[in-house]
Amino acid sequence: MKLGGGLKDLMKQAEKLKEDMEKVQNEAGEEIVEASSGGGMVTVTAKAKGEIMSIRIDPEIAGDKDTEMLEDLLGAAVNEALLRGKKMMKEKISEVTSGLGLPPGLL
Structure with missing residues (x-):
């Protein structure tokens, strides 16, 4: 007993x-984190959970291109890639743990 x-x-x-x-x-x-590369020419702001909040590109490196649209497109593509990666990891973990008889959502 x-x-x-x-x-x-x-x-x-x-x-x-x-x-x-x-x-x-x-x-x-x-929580918000920020990282830069190229001496500050590219700056990414993200939530600690992995969601990209913004990408800033110095207009000097983009030439006469529309940097705002480029920043938005990059942010959307990165967020979609991260989302797909998280989904894939969740599915793989579920495959491994499905036979353990653990309560749903434990892992």
Whole structure:
């Protein structure tokens, strides 16, 4: 009987850990980070969770091109690539863990 109670406690701890991790991920994921390259000629602003907020390109390196449209297109393409990558990882993890009998969403 003690074993069953221990397992129940372990499952409760695992569920609490999952909830705590989700809370931290959600809160930290909204933090904003910024990185530059080329001596500041290209600057990317993103949320820590991986969502690109903006891309700024110094007009000098774009010549007479429409930098605003280029920045928007780059941001959209990068966000789509990141989204597809996350989806693929989730599917692969689900394939590996599907036979473990874990509660849905635990991993």
